[in-house]
């Protein structure tokens with residue numbers, strides 16, 4: 001059993017503006033714990049017939065964050081032996097392939113936070129990556145719509161944040177201009193964000209795989225990491241399909257990230273609580289339309305952006321909502337997973353979270369059960385929407401870290417131990433920011449590898 005003892009903690013949190021804030025120095029992780037790990041188990045050694053490798057770096061997780069990390073590593077240090085170890089038989093099966101497909105411009109995030117910095121860097125990198133790989137990326141822009149006076153201060157705050165985050169072309173518009181931009185939308189004032197774009201993140205993941213393989217990286221699919229042991233040099237990832245040895249491990253395990261962190265003894269204070277989001281698709285031929293993206297003014301107590309309308313290439317999606325998922329990978333129609341549910345329900349942080357957001361949680365649950373209630377919420381922005389206009393669409397589950405006090409952690413969180421770097425929280429806009437998060441992780445891994 002690996003045990004871990006915190007010997008040093010860099011006491012800074014960009015969101016909380018703590019001492020030694022790394023703002024302006026995105027090469028450092030936001031939260032780094034240096035842990036001393038002591039192994040009490042016999043070691044398997046890399047280089048033995050049962051162990052694939054040894055690799056310089058093994059990345060756990062073939063989502064956008066893991067694939068971007070592998071790509072950045074091979075780009076920054078060609079010749080590095082890199083493997084991506086993924087439990088499914090294909091990449092991007094979870095969050096990275098089940099999201100809204102929005103390339104966020106960066107209007108929402110606290111200036112100076114990792115989300116603000118890496119969203120901006122990641123968006124620019126993604127636009128150029130998509131261009132180089134012939135992946136269509138459309139920029140229909142977004143309207144964030146206030147429907148009542150009480151929302152105007154929050155709308156103005158978003159405007160200020162957007163400007164501080166370096167967005168261009170942002171402006172507030174009144175009802176007339178709003179109608180010119182989105183004829184079917186109603187509201188009293190809106191913030192127009194012209195830089196918001198849409199892309200197929202599944203296609204981005206596919207292009208990342210090709211890049212990684214072309215540069216000599218290996219993709220090891222169908223290998224669920226069940227345990228991580230210390231080897232003579234580095235770590236051994238234990239999987240039922242054979243073990244994998246690596247000098248440095250970067251864990252980008254999304255919905256399983258807290259469990260993978262525990263495998264190295266890095267317990268930490270964060271637990272993943274899975275929030276499911278359901279989408280509806282607009283029925284063809286209905287009498288309303290959106291030209292771009294239409295979002296509500298977000299509820300600042302909640303990190304999710306609220307039900308929105310997204311114009312995709314050939315479709316319009318409405319959603320996602322946010323309800324507790326019955327399992328970390330229990331999408332709509334999947335059975336509940338007892339272990340996952342028990343983990344959530346027994347976590348004291350979850351009780352505190354529910355206590356704090358009981359009303360919102362109840363409302364979301366009711367809307368999840370009733371298309372009529374869901375359509376009612378949509379009518380605040382598009383009065384013509386009827387329940388019959390909404391066809392069932394896909395669903396996705398967000399990996400949201402919750403701390404022991406029941407607070408939803410908003411910013412990206414990395415946790416670094418000797419030879420292992422964990423991504424502990426990579427919520428939206430981590431698909432947009434993937435290439436930037438990957439850049440940070442690759443730099444940390446290269447530092448760990450040494451010259």
Ligand SMILES: Cc1cc2nc3c(=O)[nH]c(=O)nc-3n(C[C@H](O)[C@H](O)[C@H](O)COP(=O)(O)OP(=O)(O)OC[C@H]3O[C@@H](n4cnc5c(N)ncnc54)[C@H](O)[C@@H]3O)c2cc1C
Pocket residue numbers: 060061062063064065066085086087088091092093094095096097098099100101102103104223224225226252253254255256257260277320395396397398399426427428429430431432433
């Ligand atoms: C409904 C929804 C809508 C969203 N909308 C947007 C959006 O419009 N724009 C945006 O920027 N972001 C959006 N996001 C957020 C974004 O999708 C995620 O932040 C991002 O995809 C996270 O990527 P990841 O690689 O960390 O995680 P994932 O994509 O979940 O990948 C983690 C991978 O790790 C693998 N894994 C887990 N455990 C193990 C193990 N033990 N061994 C081996 N492999 C393992 C999993 O199988 C998985 O493939 C949305 C998310 C959701 C759920």
